[in-house]
């Protein structure tokens with residue numbers, strides 16, 4: 001392995017970390033290079049505040065051969081390097097003390113062997129917590145081969161942990177990552193759940209990530225697996241990454257997956273996590289995929305004419321959430337606002353933040369439907385409306 005200086009290492013390993021989404025904390029944001037050559041990502045932390053994270057791999061030298069991955073064993077070209085724990089901990093603390101970062105996202109390729117890699121990631125985290133007394137956000141990747149001891153230590157040290165599932169079932173995972181074992185990864189989720197039941201859970205929970213369309217899995221299968229993780233394992237959230245072929249990999253000839261598919265999966269995921277939808281309520285096409293032309297909530301609403309239009313002034317919070325264009329924040333604002341006044345105009349809803357172009361066909365305002373129905377389209381653009389009798 002070639003020797004690199006610290007600046008080069010941060011550049012190489014910061015750039016390599018871009019493929020891991022779990023540290024993005026739910027927002028897609030532009031990355032910027034800091035003056036020291038590292039990679040800093042503004043991210044929304046679990047407490048809702050935005051903070052800069054140093055997002056980096058411990059190593060990009062891998063003994064695995066995942067077909068979609070730029071870092072796989074025997075990759076053509078590119079530079080391989082690794083941090084030693086002391087070095088990475090010192091680098092992070094110097095950025096933290098300068099006020100350039102407030103948290104760390106640490107992942108790694110499987111360098112030499114998974115146990116050594118996991119040990120080095122844990123060592124880095126331990127130095128930060130114990131020696132430097134760093135109290136802030138640390139997101140730590142858990143490698144699927146980790147032993148229960150490693151996982152327990154990770155849960156003590158990290159604010160959030162993640163284990164990448166990559167695919168929704170064993171066959172699909174084998175097709176894109178032959179050395180990874182679905183059952184083995186699933187056993188780690190079971191371990192996390194067991195620890196959590198015994199009171200040992202990371203403050204900000206655990207997450208996972210899937211490559212979408214790397215094999216022939218359907219959105220329905222993805223949502224089945226993910227909803228199980230939400231329901232039975234109390235997973236915090238999932239991240240979806242539309243497959244994009246990397247030159248020089250075994251899947252380089254495979255068609256890229258539309259980011260619309262990824263977007264619809266995120267929307268469906270929100271319905272499960274934040275809107276009280278059950279997986280069985282999601283609407284899929286004949287191939288088991290979420291239609292890309294329409295967002296999943298509008299599609300669901302259009303299939304339930306028996307429920308709509310809903311009276312905004314009396315509908316329960318959970319029913320308000322079923323109206324397209326109304327999310328949890330707006331639904332709460334509506335329930336507060338209607339204690340003070342009768343909501344009679346779309347303008348009043350717009351002020352609250354409701355996306356009235358989406359919502360109008362599905363609601364009543366003080367018993368009145370919306371004027372100019374010809375302008376209303378389930379799939380159309382935003383338009384201005386007034387309540388009418």
Ligand code: SF4
Nearest residue numbers: 062064066069072109
């Ligand atoms: S384990 Fe697979 S996905 Fe992770 S770095 Fe190695 S080849 Fe890439």
